[in-house]
Amino acid sequence: METGRGARLVGTALLYLAVTLGSIIMILPFAWMLLGSVKDLGQLYQIPPNWIPNPFVFQNYVNAWNSVPFSTGYMNSAIVTVTVVLANLLTCSMAAYAFARIEFPFRKTLFMLFLATLMVPEQVTIIPLYIIMRNLGLIDTLFSLIIPYALFNAFGVFLLRQFIKGLPIDLEEAAIVDGANRWTIYWRIIMPLIRPALAAFGIFTFLFQWNNFFRPLIFLNSVENYTVPLAINFFRGQYTTDFALLMAGSAISIIPVLIVYIIGQRQIIEGIATTGMKQ
Amino acid sequence: MSSAVKTTGKLSRQRRGDIGWGYFFILPQLFGVLVFVLYPLGYVLVLSLLEWDGLGDRTFVGLSNYATELTNPDFLNALSNTVYYTAMTVPTTVILSLMAALALNKLRFKNFFRVLYFAPVVTSAVSAGVVWLWVYNPDFGLINTYLQVWFGVTGPQWMLDPNYVMPSIAIMSVWLGMGFNIVIFLAGLQGIPAVFYEAAKIDGANRWQIFWSITLPLLSPTTFFIFVIAIINSFQVFDQVFIMTFDGGPANSAVTMVTYLRDLAFVDFVYGRSSAVAVILFALILMFTLLQFRIQRRWVHYD
Numbered sequence: 001m002e003t004g005r006g007a008r009l010v011g012t013a014l015l016y017l018a019v020t021l022g023s024i025i026m027i028l029p030f031a032w033m034l035l036g037s038v039k040d041l042g043q044l045y046q047i048p049p050n051w052i053p054n055p056f057v058f059q060n061y062v063n064a065w066n067s068v069p070f071s072t073g074y075m076n077s078a079i080v081t082v083t084v085v086l087a088n089l090l091t092c093s094m095a096a097y098a099f100a101r102i103e104f105p106f107r108k109t110l111f112m113l114f115l116a117t118l119m120v121p122e123q124v125t126i127i128p129l130y131i132i133m134r135n136l137g138l139i140d141t142l143f144s145l146i147i148p149y150a151l152f153n154a155f156g157v158f159l160l161r162q163f164i165k166g167l168p169i170d171l172e173e174a175a176i177v178d179g180a181n182r183w184t185i186y187w188r189i190i191m192p193l194i195r196p197a198l199a200a201f202g203i204f205t206f207l208f209q210w211n212n213f214f215r216p217l218i219f220l221n222s223v224e225n226y227t228v229p230l231a232i233n234f235f236r237g238q239y240t241t242d243f244a245l246l247m248a249g250s251a252i253s254i255i256p257v258l259i260v261y262i263i264g265q266r267q268i269i270e271g272i273a274t275t276g277m278k279q
Numbered sequence: 280m281s282s283a284v285k286t287t288g289k290l291s292r293q294r295r296g297d298i299g300w301g302y303f304f305i306l307p308q309l310f311g312v313l314v315f316v317l318y319p320l321g322y323v324l325v326l327s328l329l330e331w332d333g334l335g336d337r338t339f340v341g342l343s344n345y346a347t348e349l350t351n352p353d354f355l356n357a358l359s360n361t362v363y364y365t366a367m368t369v370p371t372t373v374i375l376s377l378m379a380a381l382a383l384n385k386l387r388f389k390n391f392f393r394v395l396y397f398a399p400v401v402t403s404a405v406s407a408g409v410v411w412l413w414v415y416n417p418d419f420g421l422i423n424t425y426l427q428v429w430f431g432v433t434g435p436q437w438m439l440d441p442n443y444v445m446p447s448i449a450i451m452s453v454w455l456g457m458g459f460n461i462v463i464f465l466a467g468l469q470g471i472p473a474v475f476y477e478a479a480k481i482d483g484a485n486r487w488q489i490f491w492s493i494t495l496p497l498l499s500p501t502t503f504f505i506f507v508i509a510i511i512n513s514f515q516v517f518d519q520v521f522i523m524t525f526d527g528g529p530a531n532s533a534v535t536m537v538t539y540l541r542d543l544a545f546v547d548f549v550y551g552r553s554s555a556v557a558v559i560l561f562a563l564i565l566m567f568t569l570l571q572f573r574i575q576r577r578w579v580h581y582d
Contacts, residue, residue, distance in 0.1 A: 104301030151311030
């Protein structure tokens with residue numbers, strides 16, 4: 001009995017040790033980046049490295065910010081991200097409400113169509129999409145990023161539909177009897193009720209849009225239209241050897257993401273856990 | 280579904296009006312799916328049968344783009360690099376995530392650790408790629424510095440040696456994506472009813488037996504889901520490769536299917552051949568997705 005408990009205690013201690021070690025490995029590259037971003041080149045190329053910078057060189061951040069179009073990149077990323085998030089919250093919840101609650105011809109078929117498009121990765125359709133955008137005269141504008149993403153998000157439609165289907169229907173029935181039309185029901189009853197799902201979905205969309213690289217890389221040419229990931233890429237091309245600047249730039253680029261993650265980590269993680277599983 | 284809508288005059292009027300409302304509500308997304316997904320999907324199939332530089336005349340060439348690519352050493356290199364990358368990342372990520380989830384599931388500060396393990400998932404592959412270039416720096420990077428200081432070993436030229444480029448990117452990708460799988464595994468573990476474990480304990484099963492005959496089988500839907508999603512994702516790898524190598528790495532050692540198709544279309548302007556590669560990529564992804572549904576039905580048990 002005693003030895004059993006002792007062995008279990010040792011086992012638990014080892015487990016904690018392993019898990020802590022694992023989380024250190026997950027965090028280490030970030031620490032390496034943050035500490036590297038406030039060193040001068042002399043400190044950066046020191047062997048063995050001094051983890052704690054001495055002195056702290058915050059000038060790297062100023063230099064990084066000024067040496068590539070980070071300010072325009074931030075502005076452009078913010079425009080694209082905010083517009084797409086708001087548009088997706090609206091259009092996906094509308095479609096989700098219709099698929100969950102309104103009966104109309106071909107509803108099932110159309111919903112299956114939405115689900116099926118989850119199988120089409122954007123890399124497959126990038127060439128035609130580029131041609132469409134070019135024909136519309138939208139290449140090298142932020143519209144080429146905003147419009148397709150704003151009007152299509154099958155994942156969002158699916159996620160919100162599942163959530164709406166889980167809501168009790170009584171309130172809506174009462175509203176129908178009272179003569180409310182569908183828009184009123186959607187806007188006044190459904191939208192407030194699905195706030196938690198909207199929050200999680202909004203955060204996912206924010207993270208995806210902020211980090212998005214593939215389409216901006218192909219659709220945008222001019223530096224003044226660059227989003228943050230393109231600015232980083234541009235930066236990497238220009239300052240391949242100045243790793244202090246690269247680390248500062250990289251840190252600058254993930255600040256919004258980290259803020260959103262810290263605020264929304266619960267919704268993000270639980271959202272992934274539930275939507276990943278509910279097939 | 281709304282059984283509420285029955286025969287009252289008011290309700291049936293509502294129901295007739297619903298057809299309009301239904302289409303009104305789905306209109307923006309329906310437009311999006313038609314114009315930005317289905318039309319491009321048909322378009323890419325057509326383009327794959329043409330010879331076109333994006334501006335001049337289009338020539339119908341039948342399946343010759345496919346024939347060209349399937350015998351093209353550059354395409355085969357991209358394909359085999361992608362398969363190699365998949366073979367490295369997928370088993371590693373599934374095993375490590377499962378181990379991490381099993382460990383985390385037992386701990387008191389589960390949520391705290393979960394937040395830490397998930398952190399790389401939310402950062403962009405682009406910023407993370409830049410950081411990992413510094414981690415992999417042959418002379419001053421995190422890994423080689425400590426190999427030198429602690430073990431007196433001179434580490435490899437990670438991103439410069441053709442033999443190490445793809446493994447280096449694979450390691451970074453496992454780090455980047457593991458948190459996602461851990462979270463899903465944890466959800467799967469929580470879905471296993473406690474009664475099974477209690478029954479097993481009463482029967483005197485040891486931990487190992489419990490793991491093999493309860494946890495693992497009941498976790499099979501999750502494992503399979505993660506496995507296939509990981510394969511599909513790794514066939515689409517792009518950001519890391521693009522950021523961490525210049526032009527696909529030394530001796531094209533890091534050219535993947537997506538970097539290859541992007542170069543064909545947007546550097547060399549051979550849209551037809553690039554579209555053929557896109558269709559091949561789609562066929563592969565479709566195959567894995569359908570496989571997921573098919574096999575799932577046969578051996579994965581949902582309770």
